[in-house]
Amino acid sequence: MTDxxxxxxxxxxxxxxxxxxxxxxxxxxxxxxxxxxxxxSGKTTVLRSLNAxxxxxxxxxxxxxxxxxxxxxxxxxxxLARYRAQSAMVFQxxxxxxxxxxxxxxxxxxxxxxxxxxxDVEAEARALLDRVGLADHADKYxxxxxxxxxxxxxxxRALALRPKVVLFDEPTSALDPELVGGVLTVxxxxxxxxxxxxxxxxxxxxxxxxxxxxxxxxxxxxxxSGPPAEVIGDPQQARTRExxxxxxxxx
Numbered sequence: 353m354t355d356x357x358x359x360x361x362x363x364x365x366x367x368x369x370x371x372x373x374x375x376x377x378x379x380x381x382x383x384x385x386x387x388x389x390x391x392x393s394g395k396t397t398v399l400r401s402l403n404a405x406x407x408x409x410x411x412x413x414x415x416x417x418x419x420x421x422x423x424x425x426x427x428x429x430x431x432l433a434r435y436r437a438q439s440a441m442v443f444q445x446x447x448x449x450x451x452x453x454x455x456x457x458x459x460x461x462x463x464x465x466x467x468x469x470x471x472d473v474e475a476e477a478r479a480l481l482d483r484v485g486l487a488d489h490a491d492k493y494x495x496x497x498x499x500x501x502x503x504x505x506x507x508x509r510a511l512a513l514r515p516k517v518v519l520f521d522e523p524t525s526a527l528d529p530e531l532v533g534g535v536l537t538v539x540x541x542x543x544x545x546x547x548x549x550x551x552x553x554x555x556x557x558x559x560x561x562x563x564x565x566x567x568x569x570x571x572x573x574x575x576x577s578g579p580p581a582e583v584i585g586d587p588q589q590a591r592t593r594e595x596x597x598x599x600x601x602x603x
Contacts, residue, residue: 355414356381356517356548357402362411362422364397364572371397372408373572379517379565382546386559386580389569390595395552398569399519402550403439404432415439416516440510444522446502448494454481454505455490458512466513473512480508484538500531507538518542520551556599560584568592 357379364372371394379385387395400406402415408422416438420427427435448457458477462468481490484504494502503523510518520539524532536558543549543562553559559566559580566583568576568591576583576592587593 353380353382355379356416357550358412358414359398359402360412362398362401362408362413364394364401364406364408371572372401372411375411375569375572375574377567377574377577379548379550381548383564384543384549384551384562385565385567386563387550387552387567387569388554388556388559388595393570394572395567395569396521399441399521399550399552402517402519403436403441405441437513438515439517439519440513440515442503442506442510442518442520442523444526446494446499446506446526448502448505448509450494453491453493454486454497454508457494457505458509461509461513477508477512480511481505483511484508485534498531499527500534503527503531503535504538507535507542511542517548517550520549520553522552522554524553524555554599556584556596568595570595 355378359375359377362372362375375398387398389395397406401408401413407426410423412419412421415435418435418438420431420435449460452460455477458480459473462473463470478490481487484507486501486504489497489501497505524535527535536555540562563580565577566580567574568583570591576587576589583592584596587596
């Protein structure tokens with residue numbers, strides 16, 4: 353199985369505070385990697401490095417056909433654009449354009465950034481909204497949608513860019529509990545279709561059932577990685593066991 357993502361020696365500091373301390377992992381094509389860890393562990397910084405929303409201080413990252421060596425300095429604009437085109441992000445807080453309809457939010461990137469024909473993009477966008485259960489909501493604005501519906505628009509928007517990998521940054525953490533299931537169902541369907549995904553989440557049932565590999569990140573390092581049956585079901589590191597006990601058995 354070919355690796356779609358390869359991360360080697362990733363480092364990042366904010367001021368004098370190290371956040372990533374040498375991150376290494378790979379994501380085979382067509383698999384789901386779930387990144388877990390406590391708040392402030394560096395997991396979101398890892399994810400944002402995969403599409404250069406954060407520029408690491410050192411290390412190399414390959415996504416699809418593009419490699420950036422961050423130790424060589426800040427990449428040029430053209431190299432960054434090619435690198436970012438490999439992936440698409442689904443954000444924690446939806447980040448939809450409030451003045452655009454659901455359909456317009458989905459078509460914006462392909463038309464404006466990728467310069468694809470508007471007619472083709474709209475047809476594809478409507479099919480994607482149908483795929484996430486929102487065919488009847490295409491003409492509604494974000495404020496007319498629930499948080500879960502907004503997040504599903506965000507997923508359709510990411511898919512519309514035809515990325516090689518979809519990145520999810522805690523996609524359910526801002527949702528009311530009763531809205532989480534609809535978003536996770538869409539994500540499970542994408543995994544079943546063989547979509548390559550990297551997901552930062554605290555949803556342990558999703559990680560256990562859907563992930564091909566789980567990375568436990570703490571203190572800016574990958575402390576444990578492997579199949580969910582190992583990392584979640586039988587963790588070897590005391591720190592992993594402590595974290596999971598707190599998540600799975602809250603007081």
